[in-house]
Amino acid sequence: MRLIQNMCTIAEYPTPGSAAAAADCCLGAAGRRLVKIAVVGASGVGKTALVVRFLTKRFIGDYERNAGNLYTRQVQIEGEMLAIQVQDTPGIQVHENGLSCNEQLNRCIRWADAVVMVFSITDHKSYELIGQLHQHIQQLHLGTRLPVVVVANKADLLHIKQVDPQLGLQLASMLGCSFYEVSVSENYNDVYNAFHVLCKEVSHKQQPSSTPEKRRTSLIPRPKSPNMQDLKRRFKQALSAKVRTVTSV
């Protein structure tokens, strides 16, 4: 899988609704279908580590403060090569009157086809904001249910755990999201699976008719193929009628 790092900030995104955004909508490099994923969550939960782990399979311990980098990668989902763009975002702050999401972050969420919401099991406040964050995301995508996955990170730090995995699972199912508890530092597969499930959801959403179960239950009933008995009977009738006309001449 090729990894093309295209480091540009959120600010360079085409504004939603612009011609550039329309052109940007579905096709990535070389005409591959494009899946745009935003990774959001509180500060320090491991968003950048998660993105880098997914893209490079490596865990890199320390990063400077999140600048909101964008990465592009080709992935194969159910036999189809997709281009995916993964947007890392600055940590979300929570004030007494709720979330403080700046316009840059809102533009990124509007731009996304799917969102990864990350919290850390060692930071209860990062878990508490997930519900409000999900509501905010859906408000920025009124009319469509955006595919969202909840990721509980730092599962290796059980000795300083503040959030029980069961709570994360219950919250995710209440929000109608998939849930993954991962340790970006210890495990790549769970990280990959979280992104993989999102890409599949987006892919099915972008091409609903392509899913085999949809074809089978098409609303327009396919014409029934005539059965062979019926064909043979009609052939015999035609044949005997022809014989009658010849003999009657």
Ligand SMILES: Nc1nc2c(ncn2[C@@H]2O[C@H](COP(=O)(O)OP(=O)(O)OP(=O)(O)O)[C@@H](O)[C@H]2O)c(=O)[nH]1
């Ligand atoms: N033990 C452990 N540490 C982790 C894990 N994931 C990330 N970290 C550490 O957590 C710290 C924060 O990780 P980042 O990826 O910078 O978190 P972020 O959410 O991007 O942070 P902001 O840039 O503030 O938004 C770093 O020191 C990481 O090494 C994990 O699974 N286990």
